[in-house]
Amino acid sequence: PQNLKCVTHNLRKMVCTWEISSKRRHGQTEFCYNTNDLPPLCFKTKEKRVEIPVPESFTTVKITTYSISGAALATRHFEIHKKDISFVPLAPHILSLTPDLSTSTLTLKWSDNGSTFPYGLDASWEIEILRKEPMENVTHESYNSKLTHEDIVHSWNWKSDMPLECTSHYVRIRQYVNVTQFDGHKVWSDWSPLEVVPGKDTEPHGSGLFPQDTVVAVGSNVTFCCVHEEGRQVQRMSYGAKDYPLIRLSSRSSAIRVLNASASDASGTNIVCRMSENGMDGTVLFVGYGPDIPQDLSCETSNFVIIKCTWKPGRASGLYGVRGTKYSLFESVSGKNVSCEVNEMKKERVCGFPVLADQKTYNFVLGVSNPIGQTKALLLVDLNQRVNPETPEKLTVYGNSSTSVHLRWFINGSFAEIRLLCQIEISSGHSEQKLHNVSMPGGKFSTYTAQLNTLHPYTKYQFRVRCSAADHFWRWSDWSGTEKHTTLEA
Amino acid sequence: DSHIQYERVGADVTMKCGSMDWDAAVTWMANGTDIDDSHLNGSYLILKNVDLTQSGQYFCYEGSSWHLKYQTILRVGVPPKEPVLMCRSNNYPKGFYCSWHLPSPTYIPNTFNISVIHGTREMVCEKDVFPKNRCHIRYLQLFSTVKYKVTLTVTNALGKNSTSLTFDEFAIVKPDPPESVVAKPVPNNPRRLEVSWQNPSSWPDPESFPLKFFLRYRPLILDQWQHVELSDGTSHTITDAYAGKEYIIQVAAKDNDIGTWSDWSVAVHATPWTEEPKHLTTEVQITETTSTSTSSFMPPPTTKICDKGAG
Amino acid sequence: MAAADTPSASLRHHDLCSRGIRLARKMRSDVTDLLDIYVEQQGLDASISVAAVEGVPAAAAERWAEQTGTQRLLDNLAAYRAFRVLLAQMLEEQREQLGDANGELGPALAAVLLQVSAFAYHLEELLELESRRTPAEEGSEPPAPPRLSLFEQKLRGLGVLRELAQWAVRSVRDLRQLAKHGPGSSAALGLADSQ
Numbered sequence: 001p002q003n004l005k006c007v008t009h010n011l012r013k014m015v016c017t018w019e020i021s022s023k024r025r026h027g028q029t030e031f032c033y034n035t036n037d038l039p040p041l042c043f044k045t046k047e048k049r050v051e052i053p054v055p056e057s058f059t060t061v062k063i064t065t066y067s068i069s070g071a072a073l074a075t076r077h078f079e080i081h082k083k084d085i086s087f088v089p090l091a092p093h094i095l096s097l098t099p100d101l102s103t104s105t106l107t108l109k110w111s112d113n114g115s116t117f118p119y120g121l122d123a124s125w126e127i128e129i130l131r132k133e134p135m136e137n138v139t140h141e142s143y144n145s146k147l148t149h150e151d152i153v154h155s156w157n158w159k160s161d162m163p164l165e166c167t168s169h170y171v172r173i174r175q176y177v178n179v180t181q182f183d184g185h186k187v188w189s190d191w192s193p194l195e196v197v198p199g200k201d202t203e204p205h206g207s208g209l210f211p212q213d214t215v216v217a218v219g220s221n222v223t224f225c226c227v228h229e230e231g232r233q234v235q236r237m238s239y240g241a242k243d244y245p246l247i248r249l250s251s252r253s254s255a256i257r258v259l260n261a262s263a264s265d266a267s268g269t270n271i272v273c274r275m276s277e278n279g280m281d282g283t284v285l286f287v288g289y290g291p292d293i294p295q296d297l298s299c300e301t302s303n304f305v306i307i308k309c310t311w312k313p314g315r316a317s318g319l320y321g322v323r324g325t326k327y328s329l330f331e332s333v334s335g336k337n338v339s340c341e342v343n344e345m346k347k348e349r350v351c352g353f354p355v356l357a358d359q360k361t362y363n364f365v366l367g368v369s370n371p372i373g374q375t376k377a378l379l380l381v382d383l384n385q386r387v388n389p390e391t392p393e394k395l396t397v398y399g400n401s402s403t404s405v406h407l408r409w410f411i412n413g414s415f416a417e418i419r420l421l422c423q424i425e426i427s428s429g430h431s432e433q434k435l436h437n438v439s440m441p442g443g444k445f446s447t448y449t450a451q452l453n454t455l456h457p458y459t460k461y462q463f464r465v466r467c468s469a470a471d472h473f474w475r476w477s478d479w480s481g482t483e484k485h486t487t488l489e490a
Numbered sequence: 491d492s493h494i495q496y497e498r499v500g501a502d503v504t505m506k507c508g509s510m511d512w513d514a515a516v517t518w519m520a521n522g523t524d525i526d527d528s529h530l531n532g533s534y535l536i537l538k539n540v541d542l543t544q545s546g547q548y549f550c551y552e553g554s555s556w557h558l559k560y561q562t563i564l565r566v567g568v569p570p571k572e573p574v575l576m577c578r579s580n581n582y583p584k585g586f587y588c589s590w591h592l593p594s595p596t597y598i599p600n601t602f603n604i605s606v607i608h609g610t611r612e613m614v615c616e617k618d619v620f621p622k623n624r625c626h627i628r629y630l631q632l633f634s635t636v637k638y639k640v641t642l643t644v645t646n647a648l649g650k651n652s653t654s655l656t657f658d659e660f661a662i663v664k665p666d667p668p669e670s671v672v673a674k675p676v677p678n679n680p681r682r683l684e685v686s687w688q689n690p691s692s693w694p695d696p697e698s699f700p701l702k703f704f705l706r707y708r709p710l711i712l713d714q715w716q717h718v719e720l721s722d723g724t725s726h727t728i729t730d731a732y733a734g735k736e737y738i739i740q741v742a743a744k745d746n747d748i749g750t751w752s753d754w755s756v757a758v759h760a761t762p763w764t765e766e767p768k769h770l771t772t773e774v775q776i777t778e779t780t781s782t783s784t785s786s787f788m789p790p791p792t793t794k795i796c797d798k799g800a801g
Numbered sequence: 802m803a804a805a806d807t808p809s810a811s812l813r814h815h816d817l818c819s820r821g822i823r824l825a826r827k828m829r830s831d832v833t834d835l836l837d838i839y840v841e842q843q844g845l846d847a848s849i850s851v852a853a854v855e856g857v858p859a860a861a862a863e864r865w866a867e868q869t870g871t872q873r874l875l876d877n878l879a880a881y882r883a884f885r886v887l888l889a890q891m892l893e894e895q896r897e898q899l900g901d902a903n904g905e906l907g908p909a910l911a912a913v914l915l916q917v918s919a920f921a922y923h924l925e926e927l928l929e930l931e932s933r934r935t936p937a938e939e940g941s942e943p944p945a946p947p948r949l950s951l952f953e954q955k956l957r958g959l960g961v962l963r964e965l966a967q968w969a970v971r972s973v974r975d976l977r978q979l980a981k982h983g984p985g986s987s988a989a990l991g992l993a994d995s996q
Binding site: 209212213240241265266267268269270271272278280281282283284320321322324343344345346 | 842843844845846849850896897898899900901902903904950951952953955956
Binding site for chain 2: 826829850851853859860861862863865866960963964967968970971973974977978981
């Protein structure tokens with residue numbers, strides 16, 4: 001017997017193997033060992049391997065080979081020290097490999113068999129991903145964890161640089177346990193068996209161009225693949241108007257790689273795969289920007305019925321229709337949410353939110369999202385401080401006096417809870433324009449009146465009026481229409 | 491029986507004298523003329539970088555007995571280049587024809603094979619007896635959006651080439667030029683010319699598939715054509731001709747709705763009517779002539795007769 | 802029912818045919834312009850070939866010359882009713898996909914849809930003049946468009962417009978055949994020895 005080697009997978013038991021050099025046919029072998037000064041233990045075996053406990057320090061071994069007839073042929077003594085023992089963890093077992101086609105992400109789950117090892121060991125994992133025919137290594141990723149003397153299921157995600165439909169993705173994993181107090185030889189485990197997520201190019205009639213109708217940010221790198229039926233060839237693949245070099249993935253799948261994609265038109269950029277026998281397939285890519293944080297968000301009411309919020313959208317996203325940027329106005333005090341109708345081609349953005357009974361303060365969150373990203377802007381509003389009344393209507397001027405007149409006008413809106421400040425502009429012929437301010441309690445969709453005295457007799461006057469909130473001025477309304485009136489003769 | 495041996499221009503050709511050994515004494519003749527020994531390697535005939543002139547009949551005789559041991563016809567040529575293919579419908583909606591030629595001669599016989607595919611259907615192309623490089627296809631379907639694909643393959647002993655055309659039914663519709671174009675002066679109208687013509691006889695049903703026409707005319711003394719488009723009818727009166735000037739006139743035709751214009755018709759010449767010279771006082775004429783010849787020339791605007799209504 | 806072949810019916814028939822031909826030729830010209838806009842807006846290659854599109858009436862006709870006048874009108878009417886549905890679907894798809902960014906395409910598509918509707922109505926008038934009852938439209942709810950990828954949707958739209966352009970040419974020819982013969986003549990109207 002010679003070349004005795006011992007390997008442990010779990011630091012407790014070790015498997016010892018040996019070789020027999022003689023050519024002669026031999027029968028059984030007797031294996032005796034003793035550890036830690038305990039009496040030797042012996043047993044017979046036909047194998048050239050035995051499993052025995054890992055010694056604290058060393059183990060002495062005696063191996064005797066016998067002939068078929070039972071005569072002792074040869075005996076050999078060995079001393080196995082800790083440092084002579086190799087520690088090779090068992091190959092990890094993959095529990096599951098799950099694809100998420102929408103995000104081209106693989107999720108790998110495996111058990112770390114922690115219960116096999118003492119508490120607190122550092123474990124390193126290497127995960128290898130392979131692709132293509134013939135198989136090529138795509139990436140080699142590392143992952144570290146702590147063994148907790150329990151079997152922990154680990155989960156690890158990997159986003160592929162190409163749609164998972166393009167071709168089969170293979171994954172395997174191996175483990176290294178850093179047992180500092182074990183002074184034997186420590187090595188990586190074997191690789192686990194390959195787990196595969198089959199591509200469309202393995203399905204009998206699998207075909208198509210992937211990814212299908214996706215949205216990416218400007219500057220992205222995108223891989224498109226054309227999966228076709230057996231016997232067909234891809235002749236060329238174009239992105240927009242330009243042909244790209246083909247990358248062969250398998251006999252039924254070819255790809256192109258587009259780098260630093262620029263913004264697409266509203267209808268997206270077409271990717272067309274032309275195949276033999278007039279075969280053709282296509283997909284569309286939309287390349288745009290995530291939404292900018294809305295600038296200059298401002299909300300006001302002109303009638304205490306609707307709050308009108310406006311903002312500047314910032315850079316155009318380049319995405320339209322169903323992929324366009326969506327705005328919603330959420331008010332956290334009431335919990336009410338309103339989605340806003342927006343015309344992407346127009347610069348200004350407007351959204352209406354109903355004035356709520358008995359609520360003066362509004363805590364707005366303007367939510368903005370499109371397929372590439374989302375953002376928001378916040379605004380706290382005391383509505384009474386954001387009143388910009390509607391334009392006064394139906395202004396009438398009357399009076400049968402030479403020095404005074406009465407003015408009456410209507411304002412659409414419900415201002416019952418505030419005082420209004422209205423400004424009357426008085427102009428007449430050559431003399432300078434005068435402004436007369438008058439404040440009054442607000443009303444609900446009501447008419448307002450004012451009297452002007454100290455006018456000149458028999459004089460042609462022009463009047464117009466505008467209003468604002470008396471307390472907490474925010475903005476004047478627009479001027480009303482102009483009304484003419486001539487005072488009576490003195 | 492001598493066989494034909496085809497070789498490319500510039501090739502090196504080696505001919506063995508039938509079953510004769512290499513070192514046998516032989517005599518080679520080409521087109522009745524002895525070939526001198528410089529071309530021989532033993533009994534083999536070696537022709538380097540052959541050219542067209544070396545085509546011909548080659549004989550090899552056994553030295554002493556003058557028995558004919560080998561004969562061949564050497565044809566030196568080139569493989570065919572990509573053929574030029576053209577398809578056109580001048581008798582819509584009956585069908586269309588395709589014609590082809592080689593951009594350069596091959597000096598050896600070529601065979602042409604044409605296939606016409608419409609969608610998934612292969613159509614028959616009936617070859618003309620003359621000219622040989624033309625064949626006709628009948629439209630089995632009209633108003634089809636499916637394209638026609640015509641593939642022409644030319645083969646000779648030295649190679650093969652092909653070309654193909656893909657087109658829509660209506661894209662190749664191009665009538666023949668109008669026929670029997672006649673231009674006549676209009677008596678007592680020094681500025682008018684009456685032009686008439688006929689639909690090309692190859693156009694099968696002008697009533698159901700009316701043609702529209704394009705007339706161009708100019709006085710011989712000028713280079714600038716004047717044009718007028720006519721949406722129906724086969725005659726037109728030119729009303730702005732220069733008195734006394736000889737005019738050249740041509741007409742082209744096009745289907746009212748599809749396809750392209752025909753080539754221009756044969757040109758006809760005509761001069762507007764001019765008054766007979768009177769016998770009395772000639773001076774009056776002279777002063778009158780002198781005054782008109784000095785007037786400056788202004789090209790009349792292009793006249794466009796609108797579509798006088800369909801049908 | 803007035804006899805189909807009275808002088809006034811013939812005059813009306815010829816007038817309807819002539820106006821129909823002008824409408825069809827205008828429609829063809831607008832569809833050709835729309836095709837250019839569509840190809841450009843959808844980023845398609847103008848020479849791209851499109852296989853026969855399911856649910857789109859093919860303009861291609863075999864033994865076209867042998868068709869009767871009534872058959873021509875019925876085929877035309879069925880086709881333009883189908884195109885009315887198809888174009889409406891396309892308009893909806895454009896609104897969904899492009900929103901407010903459909904540029905010239907939306908208005909051009911709407912304009913052609915109007916012309917197709919007008920032409921269908923025109924054909925109904927001609928059929929009535931032929932003393933034929935106009936076939937009722939199939940069911941109120943048009944068939945839902947098939948679920949397609951965006952690229953397939955683009956190609957389908959191209960196929961619809963190309964087929965419509967061909968139908969417009971065919972309609973001009975059909976109406977010319979009808980114009981040659983008075984109303985009510987369901988005899989084969991066509992080329993003596995063609996096809």
